[in-house]
Amino acid sequence: MxxxxxxxxxxxxxxxxxxxxxxxxxxxxxxxxxxxxxxxxxxxxxxxxxxxxxxxxxxxxxxxxxxxxxxxxxxxxxxxxxxxxxxxxxxxxxxxxxxxxxxxxxxxxxxxxxxxxxxxxxIGCYGLTEPGAGSDAANIQTKAEKVGDSYKINGSKIWISQGFYADVAVIFTRTGTVEDKAAGMSAFIVEKGTKGFDVGGKLEVMGVRGTGTAELVFSDCVVPSTNMLGSPGDGFLIAMAVLNQGRVGAAAGAIGVAEAALEASVSYSKKRALFNRPLSKLEAIRFLIAEMATRVEAAKLLTYHAAYVSDKGEDFIKEASMAKLFATETAVWASERAIQIHGGIGLSKQLPVERYLRDAKVLDIIEGTSEVQKWIISRELIRD
Ligand SMILES: Cc1cc2nc3c(=O)[nH]c(=O)nc-3n(C[C@H](O)[C@H](O)[C@H](O)COP(=O)(O)OP(=O)(O)OC[C@H]3O[C@@H](n4cnc5c(N)ncnc54)[C@H](O)[C@@H]3O)c2cc1C
The missing domain is CATH 1.10.540.10 (Acyl-CoA dehydrogenase/oxidase, N-terminal domain)
Known part of the structure; x- marks a missing residue:
């Protein structure tokens, strides 16, 4: 086994x-x-x-x-x-x-x-990132001010997947002062059609295209207190809980892309004849394929293990970040190498190989960049 x-x-x-x-x-x-x-x-x-x-x-x-x-x-x-x-x-x-x-x-x-x-x-979307706060999520500025039994929201969110089509948005706001940092954040559910909630233009990105990435704008947008998710001050905790399991999801996506790049490389190297023999007979290509397969297998183990630890009900912060870091960087590396193995046709739109690289690159940025994952892993290990 x-x-x-x-x-x-x-x-x-x-x-x-x-x-x-x-x-x-x-x-x-x-x-x-x-x-x-x-x-x-x-x-x-x-x-x-x-x-x-x-x-x-x-x-x-x-x-x-x-x-x-x-x-x-x-x-x-x-x-x-x-x-x-x-x-x-x-x-x-x-x-x-x-x-x-x-x-x-x-x-x-x-x-x-x-x-x-x-x-x-x-359709739903998750709005945490702002023009001035991505990796530094505790620094969000979108404000939710309590007015009677409602909250008045002002601010904006950027790069929100499905934002352009969303009927409902889970968003993160500041209900405390800026100095409160993470402790002053609260989450809200805002529905499309709520006065003061607008979607800016669709944002074109190199990868994961067709996912409706957009800006969300809140201008004196009033929602009832019952739209708060969790309690006042729970926002950061909720945002991080979501991202933690989301990182395992991003790692899963990365494995899929890396496997597709590997399968395409194996298949193409057997079909493409160079110097009177298939490309797959060249040692440099064989070794590259061996290394791709090894990294994909390692990414799978890290990702399945992170999910397994979570499913056991244990803390999986470090495991999720390790899986996300390794799997997404593997996807970028493997899809770039897959283009190399394919040569010119790998760069063309005739095959999906160039898409793998554009898609993979998005994965090592979203849900916390590679640098952020390294920061989390080191924090979990050093605990200072
Ligand atoms: C296609 C797409 C979809 C997205 N979907 C969503 C979504 O649905 N919801 C949502 O809320 N957000 C979403 N995002 C936003 C995404 O999560 C952020 O872009 C990401 O977290 C990085 O933030 P930033 O772009 O502000 O980069 P910044 O935070 O400005 O980072 C810039 C660079 O600085 C580096 N850096 C930051 N901190 C450190 C550090 N401590 N040490 C070393 N280097 C550091 C980063 O790694 C990066 O290389 C999406 C983005 C894209 C492109």
Whole structure:
């Protein structure tokens, strides 16, 4: 039995087959359009909802599948192999929005939003990053000021996945003073159509195209106190809890991209003839493929292990950051090497290989950059 088989149960492998089949049938025909035309596949999101993919971890009483984190890793990996954008849409809906609602929402909030999010009837987004606060998330400036039994929100969020299409946003604001830093942050649910909540233009990005990245703008946007997620001052804790499991999701997406790059390289090296023999007969190419496969396997072990630790109910902060750091950098490295193995055609739009690199690069920035992951890992080890 391999280490991977110890971490993954037969039901995870069943789920993998199911996700792989869905990806081949429903996602593959759209992958190119999503990327080339920055096309947001609204119908696909609805189908993902019908299949339960948007609520893999959501509680069954709200229509979710109620499965563990390892299950969402396996599904994310298989979708990302075909289209990282499609994998990211599941990650946002299931992880970035469904997770905080399920874990920190009141029964009324869960009842109102979770079943429709899980079915793909409504689109959600997670707004933490601001023009002046990305890695330094505790420095957000969007303010929520208490006015009677409501809060008045002013500020903006940037680079928000699905923001352009979102019906509901989970956003993080400052309810305390700037000096309070993390302790002065609170989370709110804001619905589309609320006066003072606007979506700025769609932001074009080199990778994960078609995911509706946008700016959210709040100008005297008034929401009732009942829209607060958790208690006043819980915002940073909620934001980090979401990001922690989200990092395992990003690592899963990275594995998918790296595996796709590896498979394309093996296949192309056997087909391409150079100097009267296949490229795969050259030692330099064979060694490169061996190194790619080894790094992919290591990334898988780190990622499955992080999910496994989380599913046991243990602290998995260090494990999630290690998985995210290694898997996303592996995806960037492997997809860049895959282009090298393909030569000119690897740079062209005839094959998806160049997309793998553009997509992979986004992964080592979002949900905390590689530098931020190194900071977290060292903090967990040195504990100073
Ligand atoms: C396609 C896309 C989708 C996104 N989706 C979302 C979303 O849905 N919701 C959301 O809230 N945000 C989202 N983001 C934002 C993303 O999480 C941030 O871009 C990311 O956290 C980095 O923040 P920043 O861009 O402000 O970079 P900065 O924080 O300005 O970082 C700039 C550089 O400084 C480095 N750096 C920062 N701190 C340190 C340190 N202590 N030591 C060494 N180096 C450091 C960084 O690693 C980076 O290289 C998305 C971004 C993109 C591009």
């Amino acid at each position: 391999t280490s991977l088989e110890i971490l993954l149960k037969p039901e995870h492998e069943e789920l993998r087959k199911w996700a792989k089949d869905f990806a081949a049938r429903e996602v593959a025909p759209l992958a190119e359009d999503i990327d080339r035309n920055d096309y947001y596949p609204r119908e696909l999101v609805r189908k993902m909802g019908e299949y339960g993919l948007l609520g893999i971890n959501a509680p069954t009483e709200y229509g979710g599948l109620g499965l563990d984190l390892l299950s969402s890793v396996v599904v994310g990996e298989e979708l990302a192999k075909v289209s990282l954008s499609a994998g990211l849409l599941i990650g946002v809906q299931n992880g970035l929005v469904g997770y905080p609602l399920a874990h920190f929402g009141t029964p009324e909030q869960k009842e109102k939003f979770l079943p429709r999010l899980v079915k793909g009837e409504i």
